Amino acid sequence: MTAKANNGHRLYHDNHSDNVCHSLVRGIDCLRDPRLSKGMGFTLRERQLLGIHGLLPPCYKSQEEQVANVVQNVLRYSEPLNQYIYLMNLQDRNERLFYRTLSENIELTMPIVYTPTVGLACQKYGLIYRRPRGLFITIQDKGHIHDMLCNWPEPDVKAIVITDGERILGLGDLGAFGMGIPVGKLALYTALAGIKPYQTLPITLDVGTDNQTLLDDPVYIGLRQKRVRGKEYDEFIEEFMHAAVKRYGQNCLIQFEDFANRNAFRFLEQYRNQYCTFNDDIQGTASVAVAGILASTRITGTKLTDNKFLFLGAGEASLGIATLLVMAMKEEGVSTEEARNKIWMMDSRGLLSQGRPGGSLDGHKANFVKNYKHMTNFEEVVEDLKPTAIIGAAAAAGAFTPKVLQNMAKFNKRPVIFALSNPTSKAECTAEQAYQNTNGQCVFASGSPFLPVEHNGKTYIPGQGNNAYIFPGVALGVIAAGIHHISDKLFLLSAQTLADLVTEENLQEGRLYPPLQTITDCSVKIATRLMEYAYQERIASHYPEPKDKESYVRSQMYDFNYRDSLPCTYDWPTHTYQH
Numbered sequence: 001m002t003a004k005a006n007n008g009h010r011l012y013h014d015n016h017s018d019n020v021c022h023s024l025v026r027g028i029d030c031l032r033d034p035r036l037s038k039g040m041g042f043t044l045r046e047r048q049l050l051g052i053h054g055l056l057p058p059c060y061k062s063q064e065e066q067v068a069n070v071v072q073n074v075l076r077y078s079e080p081l082n083q084y085i086y087l088m089n090l091q092d093r094n095e096r097l098f099y100r101t102l103s104e105n106i107e108l109t110m111p112i113v114y115t116p117t118v119g120l121a122c123q124k125y126g127l128i129y130r131r132p133r134g135l136f137i138t139i140q141d142k143g144h145i146h147d148m149l150c151n152w153p154e155p156d157v158k159a160i161v162i163t164d165g166e167r168i169l170g171l172g173d174l175g176a177f178g179m180g181i182p183v184g185k186l187a188l189y190t191a192l193a194g195i196k197p198y199q200t201l202p203i204t205l206d207v208g209t210d211n212q213t214l215l216d217d218p219v220y221i222g223l224r225q226k227r228v229r230g231k232e233y234d235e236f237i238e239e240f241m242h243a244a245v246k247r248y249g250q251n252c253l254i255q256f257e258d259f260a261n262r263n264a265f266r267f268l269e270q271y272r273n274q275y276c277t278f279n280d281d282i283q284g285t286a287s288v289a290v291a292g293i294l295a296s297t298r299i300t301g302t303k304l305t306d307n308k309f310l311f312l313g314a315g316e317a318s319l320g321i322a323t324l325l326v327m328a329m330k331e332e333g334v335s336t337e338e339a340r341n342k343i344w345m346m347d348s349r350g351l352l353s354q355g356r357p358g359g360s361l362d363g364h365k366a367n368f369v370k371n372y373k374h375m376t377n378f379e380e381v382v383e384d385l386k387p388t389a390i391i392g393a394a395a396a397a398g399a400f401t402p403k404v405l406q407n408m409a410k411f412n413k414r415p416v417i418f419a420l421s422n423p424t425s426k427a428e429c430t431a432e433q434a435y436q437n438t439n440g441q442c443v444f445a446s447g448s449p450f451l452p453v454e455h456n457g458k459t460y461i462p463g464q465g466n467n468a469y470i471f472p473g474v475a476l477g478v479i480a481a482g483i484h485h486i487s488d489k490l491f492l493l494s495a496q497t498l499a500d501l502v503t504e505e506n507l508q509e510g511r512l513y514p515p516l517q518t519i520t521d522c523s524v525k526i527a528t529r530l531m532e533y534a535y536q537e538r539i540a541s542h543y544p545e546p547k548d549k550e551s552y553v554r555s556q557m558y559d560f561n562y563r564d565s566l567p568c569t570y571d572w573p574t575h576t577y578q579h
Contacts, residue, residue, distance in 0.1 A: 027051035034095045035198070038562050039066060041097075046564070063097065063562045070101045074108065080117040085128050087113055091187070092131050095197055100560035102191035107516045110188070114468060116423035116448045118184045119169045125177035126219030133183055134202030136176060139228045142236050146243035158199040158479050159253045160244060161185045164207055166227070166260040167281075170395030170426035175209030176222025181258055185280070185471070193472030193523040194557025195479065205240060207233055237267065241275055251276055251482055251541065253475055261315045265364060276478065278486045282320035284467040284474070287491040287498075289321040289391065289420060290328055292445045292465045292512040294499035299443050299507055300414045302388075304329045307342060307416075310387035312378055312428060313394030314347035317420065319364045321391060327492050343368055344385060348394075350376035379403050389416035392428030393447075396421070400429035405437035413441065420447040420465055431462035445512045463512035469519060470494050473526030480527055480553050481534040482541035490530055497529045498522060527553045 027050035030036045038046075040061040047053040061069070070090060077083045087109065091098040102109045111117060121128065137148050165178025182202030189195040208225040209215060215224055228236070244252055256267060256279040268279045278284070297303060309325065311318040322343050329339035345352045345368045352365055356374040375381050382390065382404050390408060392399060400419060408415035415438060419428040431450035434442050440455045445463040453460045474494055478486060501514045501522055514522055528550040534540035535549075546552035 028055065031055060034091065034093055034098075037094045038063070039094050039097065041066060041562050043564070063100065066094075066097050067101050067104060070097065071105055071108065074112070080112060081120050081124060081128070083112045084117050084121045085130075088128075088183075089130065092133075096560050096562060099187075099191050099197065099558070102187065103520060103560060106192070106519055109191075110466070110468060110516065111449050113187050114184045115169070115466065116425075118180050119171055119423040121184075122168050122174050122177045122180040123171065125174075125180055126217065126221050129221060134179060134204065136179070136204050136206055136222075137240065138206040138223050139208065139232070139236055140223070142232075142239060145239050146246055149243055149247040152201060154198045154201070156199055157201045157248045157252060159186070159189060159195060159255070159475055160201045160203055160248075161189075161255045161257050162203045162205055162240070163257045164205045164259055164263075165209065165222075166258070166263070168258050169422045171423075173209050173211045173214075173227075175211060175214055175220070176204055176206045177214065177220070178258060179204040185255070185257060188468050189472050189475055190558055192468055192519050193476040193527070194520070194554075195472070195476060196558045205236070207236065241271060241277075245275065250484060251479075253277070253478055253486075255280055255471070255475070257281065264316050265319075272487075273485055276484055276486060278474070278491075279316070279320075280467055280471050281316045283324075283486075283488065283491045284471045285317045285393070285420070286320035286324040287470045287474075287495045288465045288467050288513075289317075289418065289445075290324045290492070291469070291495040291498035292418065292463060293325065293389070293416070294328070294495060295463075295502045295507065295512040296389075296416050296443045296445075298502075300388075300416065303332055305332050305334050305339070305342065307388040308385065309343045309389045309391060310382065310385060311343070311345040312390065312392045312396060312399055313421075314345045314352060314365050314368070315393065317393035318345060318391070319368075321393070322368060323364070324488060324492055324495065327488060328495070331492075340367055341370075344370060344381075344387065346375075346378060346381060350374060351381055379407075382407055386411040388412050389418070391418040391420065393420045394428075395426040396428060397426050398429065400434070402433070402437045405429065405434060405442070409438035409441045415442050417442045417444045418446070418465065420445070422447045424448040424450075431460070434462075435460050443512065444510065460510035462510060464516070465513065466516075469498055469513060469522055470526070472519075473523035474530065476523055476553065476557075477527035477530030477534070480542070480556050481531045481539075483530070483534050483539055484541060485539070490533070493529055493533055494526045497526050501525060524550060524553055524557075 030050050031052060040056055040059060041063050043060060073086060074083050135152060137145055141148055161182035163178045163181050165175045166173050168174040168178045168181060186200040186202050189200055190197045206222050208223050208227040210227050214220045244254055254275055254277040264279050264282060268282060271277050326336060326339040349358055350356055352361060352369045353372040353374055354369055361369050378399055379401060417434045421427050427446055427448055431444055431446060432453050434444045435453045435455045445465045447465055449464050450462045506514060531549045535545045
């Protein structure tokens with residue numbers, strides 16, 4: 001809506017958002033502000049009313065035509081990094097077009113704005129950085145974090161993703177370049193779960209970097225110092241958590257992303273019962289992996305408790321998956337000890353076994369230590385243990401060798417092979433290697449996308465165990481119900497819901513997850529299930545309780561579509577718009 005004001009400016013009410021621009025807005029601002037811009041989607045009448053007639057070419061393009069143009073432009077670029085830069089520039093120009101393009105073309109765009117291209121984008125972040133997006137809070141700002149949060153122009157933030165950049169994907173310490181991860185995660189919050197973009201905030205907590213290459217790099221954009229650790233670092237994180245709640249309220253969701261193992265687990269344990277928080281690398285990865293494992297049992301014809309799981313890696317991802325697997329197996333009627341006995345793990349020093357030389361076996365690793373001989377060779381461990389499922393989350397490229405895969409097919413009619421490490425260059429094996437070396441017997445899933453594989457006249461469509469199936473839906477459900485604390489039970493419910501959405505047709509194609517183009521519906525179903533549980537267990541805080549929870553969830557979602565801007569007058573005494 002627009003109205004002519006006395007000073008020649010125009011009032012603009014964006015009637016398809018949830019907040020009104022109460023300040024005077026010039027027509028040109030409607031072109032320059034990505035929240036208001038419709039590009040060439042402004043009609044002639046709108047251009048005249050907004051005073052922007054002539055500032056655009058005379059051609060009118062509907063949003064559908066613009067989406068088609070965006071896709072055509074993305075495909076013009078042969079390099080994924082250039083595709084990423086183009087889409088990020090679109091996000092800076094026209095938010096609704098950006099999110100609609102992502103939502104309707106998720107198979108094309110998600111590998112660009114998220115795994116695997118986002119890893120390359122982070123490595124090149126200093127070169128491709130164009131426009132501020134999110135907050136950079138440094139250790140030097142300690143004591144003033146709340147003031148910095150107040151600098152963020154949006155007061156109604158519902159979801160924050162934070163990283164300190166120490167363990168970006170499988171790429172290691174990227175410092176401030178890690179900002180690409182929270183930016184990408186929150187883009188998927190909106191595109192896949194309809195969480196309103198102005199209610200999201202990406203944040204990098206910059207405490208320095210131990211990556212000397214970055215410290216010597218003239219285009220590095222972060223603090224040029226070694227990482228601060230110990231008490232000062234912990235106090236910095238604690239101040240941030242207090243400041244976020246003070247600024248945005250106790251129900252503001254704070255997602256930890258790509259923290260080093262030594263910090264990720266202890267922050268999760270420290271804050272999970274004090275704040276509305278979760279760690280996607282631990283809990284999100286666990287949930288999507290368990291969903292795939294649950295779906296795989298429909299192919300193998302087994303229960304979870306019939307399996308022997310061998311993990312390559314004992315870090316955040318593996319321990320998170322193993323912990324949630326134990327929770328899922330307990331629902332089949334076994335004890336915690338019995339469930340843990342079905343899970344074996346290897347880290348960089350070998351099998352987690354009692355009395356092995358060197359290497360820490362305390363903390364969460366202690367739950368999965370076995371009274372077994374010391375072994376360090378993965379091929380030999382597979383041959384010795386004869387697992388039914390191997391799960392790779394160690395960023396050990398090629399660790400699932402032809403011998404490993406052939407042995408898995410030898411020991412099992414339908415071996416389960418999960419090569420979950422990201423990005424693609426770190427995957428334990430490719431889909432093609434898995435199917436070829438098991439003669440098409442394997443049940444395969446990966447963390448990065450792989451193309452369909454032809455083998456013996458059959459086409460296999462590999463399942464991608466992408467966290468994006470889980471974390472947007474969890475966030476949507478938590479926000480919709482007003483859940484204060486995010487328990488592991490919510491992630492198990494999410495895994496079960498996602499597994500139930502896999503159809504028999506999907507399984508026949510080799511998929512362990514629904515097609516990516518259905519991921520928004522997956523998010524809605526997960527959010528609805530979490531809402532049902534929250535009200536049943538009385539952990540929801542938004543009342544009255546909605547009767548039709550799925551309809552309520554959908555009503556809370558961001559609308560990607562353009563709406564007409566209608567003329568109106570503004571009544572100053574009542575502060576209302578009159579058509």
